[in-house]
Amino acid sequence: MADIVLDKVTKKYPDGTTAVHEVDLEIADGEFIILVGPSGCGKSTTLNMIAGLEDISSGELRIGGQRVNEKQPKDRDIAMVFQSYALYPNMTVGENMAFPLRLAKMDKALIKQKVDEAARVLELTEYLDRKPANLSGGQRQRVAMGRAIVRSPKAFLMDEPLSNLDAKLRVQMRTQVSRLQKQLNTTTVYVTHDQTEAMTLGDRVVVMRGGYIQQLGDPQTLYDNPVNLFVAGFIGSPSMNFLAATVEESVLRTPLGDLPLGDRMRSALSGADAPRELIVGIRPEHFEDAALIEEHQRAKGFEFTMPVDLVESMGSDKYVYFTVEGERAAAADLEDLTADAGGADLPPQDNLVTRLSAESRVRDGVDARVWMNLDKIHLFDPRNGHNITLHEGKAAGVSAA
């Protein structure tokens, strides 16, 4: 067990692509950290540099306080789980798990004891003599985990270990991975492009994009206080709604109506270089059927009336879709999000997704009166994507005094 420190770590491939730009990251001992981001953002490259499978172009990597840039993977005492599982096809399940121990010249009896123990934890005991080709995807995945845990390494690295499994199994395995990590309390770096996995698994999540870290924090912080449009759109499912808005004297003109601006926002937006055009971001659950809002809450919000496109009843709540007229929100960050496959969660830009209580009576095709929480609104600068509503790292809404 050990902490892992990345100090301005950069990866430049021989062909000139810089896949990772001066990444600074401190991973505490026993922490479960997730690297998440769209395809090609440098997650695997970062992980491979920690593993020693890729050379570090510049910067320093320390494991347990020791510089390991020059160390071979085998000397770093780190275990890795691959997306393809990378099980040795010629060895049985037992032999696969015993392989790292055999290479470490461990005593035979001890190897057997450790393999049996790992097999028991992962419920693989009855498959120990099978070849990987005769296992299901989930079982192979567990063998790969088993091979990693038998040697009690300093850290686990996992590169999209669950993405070859079907949705249901993935959820099961997710819980198992999480439980295993808690049990073993071993530092773990986990790569995924699935934001749900990132939110549910990690102690802390690193959102990456184009080789840069966008934001680093615990899942709730990322969700509540995204620093920019990219993080706001990437985290959360269904994702945040984005609307184009303009600042007009003391109000914010949006397709939903004119929102009041509080003193703090007004002063923030009064500077000479303050943007006139803005992007409003609001999550689906911060809307509510106006009929269900209590009187004292009404003041904190803003109400509008719009025809309902579609109602999806989920039982616990209702997803209600509206069409927004007018100009679309446009920014480089949003294009990046839509370009990425992970952005499939992202609604079309003229679509407003709201999550209302199950008791709501709204129906398809009929006008609905909807309330939205002004404290939960984010404003983004379209030029650089920054969240300008953040106040001391916390989202403060638009109407705060």
Add this chain to the structure above:
Amino acid sequence: MSVSSTTPASSAAADAEQQAIPKQRGRRKRVELSEGKKQERKLGWLLCAPAAIVMVAVTAYPILYSFWLSLQRYDLKFPDEREFVWFSNYVTVLTNGYWWTAFGVTMLITVVSVVVELVLGMGLAIIMHRTLVGRGLVRTSALIPYGIVTVVAAFSWRYAWTPGTGYLANLLAPDGAPLTERASALGIIILAEIWKTTPFMALLLMAGLALVPDDLLKAASMDGATWWQRFTKVMLPVMKPAILVALLFRTLDALRVFDNIYVLTNGANETSSVSMIAYNNLIKGLNLGIGSTMSVLIFLTVAIIAFVFVKLFGTAAPGSDEGKR
């Protein structure tokens, strides 16, 4: 070919379903083939049939005819003495010192050249697989020897080793005549064989290298394997089918060694291979009976070796029983 053995269940992922697999497999063995499988198999045979028929027509006739000839005393120099003698030709050949010398020479050439080719070919394959710059150039230059006609190559080796004029003879054996001494002549024959066919070996092995997923090697280095351990414990086992194919091809090829010996020594100083003496008896000596007997014996040797290799294949392919590859 392996389509018919793919099990639909092996792609199912749900755990519960997997628990049932052992049972299911047992069942599959007992309840022979389903209707669809039968159809598939029939189609397989039909598709193979034309090729199989041509093969049988082209190869079976000469084989049977040789066998028929080998049972007769039949020397074209004495056509009147033709007689059916059962297996006495076999007794003659198998008790003859020349045959066994030639057999020994053939085996020596085969084993030494195939082993050396395997090692060199593997090295060459890895180099060709790993080089990033000038890949095409490296591959082309490595394959040149294989592209040269064997007889032409053999002649250039002969000239190179001819005392007085050959550069290799002058360089390495200025006082002797290497092609006229048994040991050195055999060495030169083997060298010529190796030079000629290592590229072929390398090509086949390179196809095998492509079978080894990068992740597997990465996983092995994470598991603590050194370069050598990655090679022997991961690469070689995964490549085993390709290695066996390469070995089979080259062994059978080497067993028939003829051109190089014919050109370099013409079989002098007991350097004849079995093909050489079969040729000498059959074509030069016009002794159809003895010559055919030798051909049949060569054929049997080849068949036995092929059989052994095919047996080895059976267990070679990892997970091949599931038809998953």
